[in-house]
Amino acid sequence: MKHLVVLTGAGISAESGIKTFRDADGLWEGHDVMEVATPQGFAKNPELVLNFYNQRRKQLLSVKPNEAHIALAALESTYKVTIITQNVDDLHERAGSSNIIHLHGELLKARSSKNEQDIKTWKTDIQLGDLCQQGHQMRPHIVWFGEAVPMIEKAIDICETADILVIIGTSMQVYPAASLMDFVPSQTPIYYIDPKPARVRNQKITVIPKSATEGVKNLLDFLKNP
Template sequence: MKPEMNKNKVVVFSGAGISQESGLPCFTGSGGLWDDYDINDVCTRSGFDSNPELVTKFYNTLKNKILKAKPNSAHIAIAELEKHFDVTVVTTNVDDLHERAGSSNVIHVHGNMLYGKSHFHQDNKVFVGEKLIEYGEMFDNFQLRHDIVFYGEMPENLELAKSEIKEASKLLVVGSSLSVSPSNALVKRARFKAEKAIVNVVPTKVAYGFRSYVGLATEVVPQLVTKWISEKK
C-alpha cells in the first residue's frame, strides 16, 4: 500500500549539474573526469581488483576538488526549504555540498566521499571525513575503497529513496538528465498529483508530468524555492 501523499513533503533529486555549478567536473562529457582514463580501469570492481593504487589516486584527486568546492545558491536555497517543508534530498552526487549548505536529510545513492568502505561488503563503511585514503590502507583484508558505487554495482538506499518520493507532494529534479539507470527510475515513483519540476541548463526530455525549466540551477532553483515558500504562506 502506498503511503498517503504528504502536502508538506518535498523531495529534491539532484545530479551532477548542480555540483558542476560549484566548479566540480562531471564524470562524463567534455572536460569530464574520465577524459584521460578508461572507465573500466577506474570505475569497475575488476579495475579496482587489478590496480587499487590507480583507483585510489583517481578518487583522491576528485576528493581534493570536492574539499575545495563550496555550496552554491541552489544548494543553499534547497536547504532553506527545510524551514518551511519536510525536505529530503536524494542525490547521485558523491560530494557533501548539500550537507554543507545546511540540508539535514540527504540520501546518497551513488556513495559519499566522506566515507570509505569494504570492497567485499558494500555496507561495511567507515567515516574518513576530509582525510584522503592512502594506498596501502587496509580494511576488511583489502585496500580501503572510497565510497563510490562502481559500474555494475547496485546503487544504495533505493528503497528508502522510493518511499520518500512516493510520499512527496512536490518533486524537484536539479542537474540530472535522468539517463542513468536504475537511479533515473526513482522519479517514476512520484505521485500523479504531485507537483513535479526539472531544472537543467539544456532542454531535457521528460515525462511523468514534469514542468521543465531551462537555465542555471543557481538562478532557477532560488526563484522556484521562493515561489513555493510564498505559496505556502
C-alpha cells in the same frame, strides 16, 4: 508540512567547481570510466583507482556549496525536505540540509573492499595498504558501474510520499535514479531544472531550462504561487 523531495545530479555541483562525471568525449579526467569506476578496474589497477579518487577528494575539499545548495537547505523552514542525490560530494550537508540520501556513495567515506557494511569517514588519501580490521584493502565508498545501488529502495519509498518533486541538474539518463519520478503520486507536481533538459514525457512537469542557481530562484517563485 508538505514533503518536498529533491533529486539532484552533477549539474548542481558543477556550479561549485566540481567537474561533471564525464566530458563529451566519454572520458573522466582523461580516464575511461571503466578503468576508474568499476570493480574490475579496481581489481586490475587499485593504485590508479585510489589515486583517481584521492584527487577528486582533494578537489571537493577546496570548493564550497553554491546558492542552489543553500536555498534548498533554507526550504526546511517551510517544508519537510528530503534530498536524494546522485552526487558523491558533501555540498548539501555543508549548505545545511539535514535529510540527504546518497544513491551513489560518498567521496568522504571509505569502506572495506570485502565488507560493504564496514564504512568509515575518510577525508584524507586512501593508500594501498590501508586495511579494514579484517585485513582487507579499503576502497572509496562509491557505487561503481555494475554494483547494486543499496539506497534505491529507500529512495523509492520516499518518492512515494512526495507532495512536490524537484529535479535539478541531471540528464535523467542514469538508472535506476532516472526512474524515481515514476514513483511519485499521480497528483504530485514536478519541477525540472536543467540548462539542457532532457525530453521527458510527463504532463505534470514544469521545465525550468536554467542553471541550478538561477533555476532554484524560479522554483521559489513557483512554490510561493503554485
